[in-house]
Amino acid sequence: MSSNGLVIEAENMVKRFGRFVANDNLTFSVSKGEIFGFLGANGAGKTTAIRILCGLSRPTSGKIRVAGYDVYTETEKIKRRIGYMSQRFSLYEDLTVIENFRFFGGIYGLKRAVIMERAQNMLSRLGIKHFENTVISELPLGIRQKLAFSVSILHTPELVFLDEPTGGVDPITRRQFWEMIHEAAASGITVFVTTHYMDEAEYCNRVSIMVDGKIEALDTPEKLKTKYQAQNMNEVFLKLARKTN
Amino acid sequence: MRTIFYIVQKEFIQVFRNRMMVLIIFLMPVIQLLILSFAVTYEIKEIRLYITDNDNSVSSRSLLRQFKSSPFYRITGEGNNAAEGMENIRKGKVHQMICILPGFEENLVNGAPARVQVINDAINGSAAALMNAYTVSIIGNYNAGIIAETAPEAQPAVKINWLYWFNPELDYKTYMIPGILVLLVTIIGMFLAGMNVVREKEIGTIEQINVTPIKKYQFIAGKLIPFWIIALFDLAAGLLMARLFFDIPILGNIPLIFLVASVYLIVVMGLGLFISTITNTQQQSMFMAWFFLVIFILMSGLFTPVESMPQWAKNINVINPIAYFIRMIRMIMLKGSDFPDIVNPLIYLTFYGITILSLAVWRYRKTT
């Protein structure tokens, strides 16, 4: 944790794939305990940015620190302090719920007893204790997503990245999912989340909107709505997207 | 250490949860060993012979009786028209034709060489050479009989006798079973390890692992150990079968066999893992693994003797782990070779294994 209370500091972050610029000079910061919404259309460069911040991909240039560590040289230290839920579903479908918890907890170096205690806790809070020994592939998508999120914060990271966690999930489950996010934030975990659903943006403390690899706007939902004279975030987004086209 | 344990545990659960995979890993090799051991033989059970006798004399019939009474030959046709025999060979009904020309007996009586044509279907060169050798040796024996009758004093100047050590009955199974064992263990090891990492890439779960603080070597080790154990288990089952069903002698030290196998498996699985770190789909990785495997198998001396290969082919075999392993396992099982006899190739394999594993660890990228 850096001294200034910022969990992510990105300054002129650039990622190029050949000639294509996926992230064009992104500058932003996220402070501790915040729910930071990272919005943008498909292909705007959200996933690329997340992958850089998680240490899965190397940036082309820019000064970036996550959890107080440098993304060029200290990725392994970063990895110990973050959680990640990728866009592609990434629990093992042929393992049971509890086996997934045990495996991921295990490679984070948690003690067996700790894993079991936390897993039981999370499952009972989700009300799905009876699925403990069910193989993931037999569970509905909504439950899988909640489990994937639980697994990603099992090791109590400082910061968790959620890449479109609610894609394809029904409205009720989405609501429950956001309750989980708020609970996590309340317990001190910073949440960095991307989404397509603009109503979800309203739940965030601050949002940034990316268009074609650039951050076009960054502020609290309230201020953005005032600035762009919009009823809701959806309008804000449409106005921004049209402006560039 | 604990991290590695968790990966190993996970891999085992995944393997055992897939019914089909369990069958393939544990039952298939056993069945294959049972079936294939009988299949791989050059021993000729029966030569299908066509006889053309254009002399039709006492002598020619007497010579041909040698073939008719031999259990190795089945006479599938007889006549005085060589063209018909050739037609039979062409149809694949007959392996060999013996053709006695007119004047056979006359020559023999006059002390002139009497010629007999032996025509072999030589598409399978090695089988043809063997069949031909049988036939020629029967004629040779028949000759010796004539000599003993007509000129008993003309004994050969030098006597020859021979012994076949380690396998006096020349049982081909004894030779091939260790080879087939090697083959089965290799396929299991290389493919299971090789496909595994790519599979996680393809499904996407590898990302989830890459964001954890896991060390590269821990990941590779965790992937290696489960399949290493499975392959060694298969080897043990195979050895047991070889002993019980085929009565294959295991002259050497069994722990030594496992030591050699453990080192060898690290090499092949390391190769598999290395391939899977440089490919993106299981299909690619399978194709590459298959490519090397077929070359390695066919050049390893499993089916054909390494000695007869040209020098450059022997040079290629320097990087062929299967060649080392087959040689060592045959030496230990069939000849009772001991540690000092195989220490050189073993050291080499160890070195090879370390190199290839380091390469795999180095090539495995958590960050792209």
Added chain:
Amino acid sequence: MVILFGMPLVQVLLFGFAITNEIRDAKVSVVDPTPDAVTHALRNKLFASGFFIESEILNSQEEIAENFRKGESKMVVIFENNFSGKMERGEHPTVQLIADASDPNTASMLVNYANGIISEFNREQRAASGIPLIIAEPRMIYNPALKGVYMFVPGIITILLMLVSAMMTSISIAREKELGTMEVLLVSPLRPFNIIAGKVIPYVLLSFINAISILLLSYYVFGVPVKGSVLLLLAESILFIILALSLGIFISTIANNQQTAMMLSMFAMMLPTILLSGFIFPIENMPEVLQWLSLAMPPRWFIQIIKSIMLKGSGISYFWKETLILTFMAMIFIVASIRKFKIRLA
């Protein structure tokens, strides 16, 4: 892609040159306690033959065992004491051959060759006495030089067609199942037949090109003849490709992921293709049960067909039965896969 085309060629080249059953330069050690003119003459004769090269001079029985265990030679030639002296006295001294029969095939060939060479020596020693002899005149037809390539080219073509067509299709369809993209295709207005055809055609082309390049290579580099009709050969290859593809599709309908599909193809197809088809080991030598089993192996029939066309120059009248069997097998697999497919959809 490079691998797909390059691989078959590399393999044919490697195997064509490297794989042979002929014996050349086998290492042979010698025990000759009292070297003299006769033993030298015999040794020279042996080592001039090209079959053997001299490895070591040994002194005792124990050394022989040691030598074999280390794998330093394949055969040991032992001369009796005082060899030429005994010959002069009219005795018949003995040459003993001890072969390392842990490789029985090589061992018996080595003994045969050495035996032949020494017998030749005996014949020279004996004055021509007018003793009547029958001389065998062997002729090797279809492959006078007993080249291994003649065996391997048909075999390798078969294996590659099998690999590319059957394995690749089964895996690529299993892949779509695993990644869930198959469902997308299935709900599309395309008919299942079109979906499968679309997936399969690239592999047909690929295998076909491979087969042709192997044929060209074996013809120009190794001089393997194509005595029969090239057109017929290609037609039969297409038939076999279709058979292999239907087998691949069938496997993919039973396997639930790529790994299973691959292991199934590997164990259920590759090994039998190599070992039960007559590619390396003659089918007639196998126990009867296995001979029956080999009847069910598609490659067995195909190998027979290509050998007839390429090496014997036969026409369709010689293998219409085999052709019919292949057609029939293809039909079985196609029908079985369609039924499996329908069940899954229902």
